[in-house]
Structure formats: C-alpha cells, structure tokens
Amino acid sequence: MEWFDEYGWQIWTGLMVLLAAAELLSLDLVLLMLAAGAGVGILTALIGLPVAAQIIAALATSVAMLALVRPGIVKRLHSGPELTLGHDALVGKQGVVVAEVSADSGQVRINGELWTARAYDETRVIPEGARVDVFQIKGATALVHEIPRLDPPPNHSEN
Known part of the structure; x- marks a missing residue:
C-alpha cells in the first residue's frame, strides 16, 4: 500500500x-x-x-x-420535442371564415386549406371574414371560436 x-x-x-x-x-x-x-x-x-x-x-x-x-x-x-401530427396539429391555429359559421355549418381557411367548420359555442354565428381560433377537430370538421376584434377608437377631429 x-x-x-x-x-x-x-x-x-x-x-x-x-x-x-x-x-x-x-x-x-x-x-x-x-x-x-x-x-x-x-x-x-x-x-x-x-x-x-x-x-x-x-x-x-x-x-x-x-x-x-x-x-x-x-x-x-x-426526450425530445413532442410531435403533433395530422388534425391535432391544427388545434390552437388561427383561420379565417370564408362562409358564415354557425352551430350547423360553415367554412374556414386554416393554413391555406379549406375546412368545414362549426361554432364551438353553439349560440354564436361567426360572420365571413372573421378570424377564428381552432379549439377542436371532430372528424373533418373544425370547431372554432371567433377572435374578438378590437376596433380602433373613432377619430374625433374638430372642425
């Protein structure tokens, strides 16, 4: 030793x-x-x-x-990044309404693709041109909710 x-x-x-x-x-x-x-x-x-x-x-x-x-x-x-594939990848994305969306029918454009859509809140009707969030995909139908628009305040000009 x-x-x-x-x-x-x-x-x-x-x-x-x-x-x-x-x-x-x-x-x-x-x-x-x-x-x-x-x-x-x-x-x-x-x-x-x-x-x-x-x-x-x-x-x-x-x-x-x-x-x-x-x-x-x-x-x-x-562990690596969690990959979301298929329809799940659309949840959380935003789209634009191309045909009025109600509880029964409608169409939205999400990532350049046209999707059948329904309003997530069945009491709401979402007008054409509105921006929406995709909350869920059921089959081939996107359940969407309108993104509230903040309109700019009116311009008050004095004459």
Missing part, C-alpha cells in the same frame, strides 16, 4: 481516463459517473488522505452520481 500512497493520484487519473474513454464506446453514462468518482479519488489522493478514505470517497461519489445525476441526464437526452 505504500506504493499506492506514493502514486495514488496517478493511478486514479489513469482509471478516470480509462473509464471516460470506455464511456465513448458504451454511451450509457454509467462509466462516466464512475469516472467522476475516480476524479474525487484524485482529489483525495492529492490532499493526502489514506487509501481507504480515497476508495470510500470515490465509491460514494460514483454511487451518488449514478443515483442522483445520471437519471436526470438520461431523461433529458431521451
């Missing part, structure tokens, strides 16, 4: 480099977490702690990294 006391930091450094290089082949982040533990082994060897303390510190760090850090990183790497 005298030899390890003298060359401990070099052994830990070699182990860390070996584990980090092996991680490039596995890409599972386990070996990288173990390499972080070896990094703590380097620090404990440099400050002169006994070999047993170096090993305990390296193991504790490795276990903590595997339990606390790795799951979050893996989750981030494996």
Whole structure:
C-alpha cells in the first residue's frame, strides 16, 4: 500500500481516463459517473488522505452520481420535442371564415386549406371574414371560436 500512497493520484487519473474513454464506446453514462468518482479519488489522493478514505470517497461519489445525476441526464437526452401530427396539429391555429359559421355549418381557411367548420359555442354565428381560433377537430370538421376584434377608437377631429 505504500506504493499506492506514493502514486495514488496517478493511478486514479489513469482509471478516470480509462473509464471516460470506455464511456465513448458504451454511451450509457454509467462509466462516466464512475469516472467522476475516480476524479474525487484524485482529489483525495492529492490532499493526502489514506487509501481507504480515497476508495470510500470515490465509491460514494460514483454511487451518488449514478443515483442522483445520471437519471436526470438520461431523461433529458431521451426526450425530445413532442410531435403533433395530422388534425391535432391544427388545434390552437388561427383561420379565417370564408362562409358564415354557425352551430350547423360553415367554412374556414386554416393554413391555406379549406375546412368545414362549426361554432364551438353553439349560440354564436361567426360572420365571413372573421378570424377564428381552432379549439377542436371532430372528424373533418373544425370547431372554432371567433377572435374578438378590437376596433380602433373613432377619430374625433374638430372642425
């Protein structure tokens, strides 16, 4: 063990480099977490702690990294943007009424496409030319709601 006391930091450094290089082949982040533990082994060897303390510190760090850090990183790497495809991609979009929309019928243009539409609020009638939000798609019919228009205040000019 005298030899390890003298060359401990070099052994830990070699182990860390070996584990980090092996991680490039596995890409599972386990070996990288173990390499972080070896990094703590380097620090404990440099400050002169006994070999047993170096090993305990390296193991504790490795276990903590595997339990606390790795799951979050893996989750981030494996999740991506949520893709909405088909009709669901139209929900939340805006369109323009091309034929008056009521509870029974109507047509809107959404993303350049003509869609059959009905008013989401069955008591409303949406006039032609109004801008609408798409709330839901049922089959081939868009359920829409008129976007309230803010008319500019009248221009009061004094003569």
